[in-house]
Amino acid sequence: MQPLESKIALLIDADNAPASKIEAIISEIAKYGVTNIRKAYGNWKNSSLKGWEDNLHEFAIRPVQQFEYTKGKNATDAALIIDAMDLLYTQTLDAFAIVSSDCDFTPLVMRILTSGLKVYGFGEKKTPLPFVCACSKFLYLETLGQDIDPETSKERGSTRKTNKELKQDTKLINLLRRAIESTNEEDGWSTLSSIGSHISNQASFDPRNYGYKKLSALFESIDLFELKRKNNVIYVKSKKKPRTSEKKQRCSENP
Structure with a gap:
């Protein structure tokens, strides 16, 4: 039925x-x-x-x-x-x-x-x-019904946000991180579908408002997250912030 x-x-x-x-x-x-x-x-x-x-x-x-x-x-x-x-x-x-x-x-x-x-x-x-x-x-409405493919978005007047602009959007980053924290397994990975469901249950959200057709494309554009695909399922987790000692080491290696 x-x-x-x-x-x-x-x-x-x-x-x-x-x-x-x-x-x-x-x-x-x-x-x-x-x-x-x-x-x-x-x-x-x-x-x-x-x-x-x-x-x-x-x-x-x-x-x-x-x-x-x-x-x-x-x-x-x-x-x-x-x-x-x-x-x-x-x-x-x-x-x-x-x-x-x-x-x-x-x-x-x-x-x-x-x-x-x-x-x-x-x-x-x-x-x-x-x-x-x-x-x-x-x-x-400016993003609804238009082609937001990266190669054509400029011609269509799309306002696709860059990695830098997205990272500066504290509200967005916190929303994504909290969704991962609330749905992840012990290994830190969350399925993209569970993240999407968690976000939709708490906020008015659509990746097209940021110039991205899908949530996966939005995550891929932000270098604060890792994505992997397994058996047609997309998994996401937050990247670990480097420790202070690691930062100093990198600076000494790249003066």
Whole structure:
């Protein structure tokens, strides 16, 4: 008997998301389940949403009209939040996918998580960190759906981080090291799959946000870790830091 597909509600803040990425977004969500509910919120009388209008029928997205009742106030956010709470209580769902670069949805994400549902976030790199970190998984739209192969990433405008840049990201390095420490065997090696599962259970993380297609490629780019492959299984462990005496010896050998 095949397992049931996860049901996901896709809610789009059309005022704060580019229409050009909708195909890549839906393709990404398909990895986790089926989007049986698709809604896009905004003032559809506004010419700035013309790009979204052209995609509504093609991707079976239901437009939700929201007028600007008070100038300077974002009524679209309120409408999306109200709908999300209605869906949370009236529908049987497994996850929400929220497309926006607006931090105002952070409390909504935290509320959905308390009900045991996952939240997949999609937004541009300008998205404030509270919203990014609150999601079960968050993907930057600039890296979604593009070729991030090393040979072509420069042409596509990818922001692949170098070994030096990654090592300077203390938060990332600590996250990777703690995941290894929590999943390793007595010999210090951890399977890549167990590391990935441990990270996903505690943080919003995706190697594509750093310019790497897979977690293994991210580890390989950082010279603080060792990788080995055995029977189609990838193992990772942290490199040992050289002792002070070893450092002095190296310095004397290489003055």
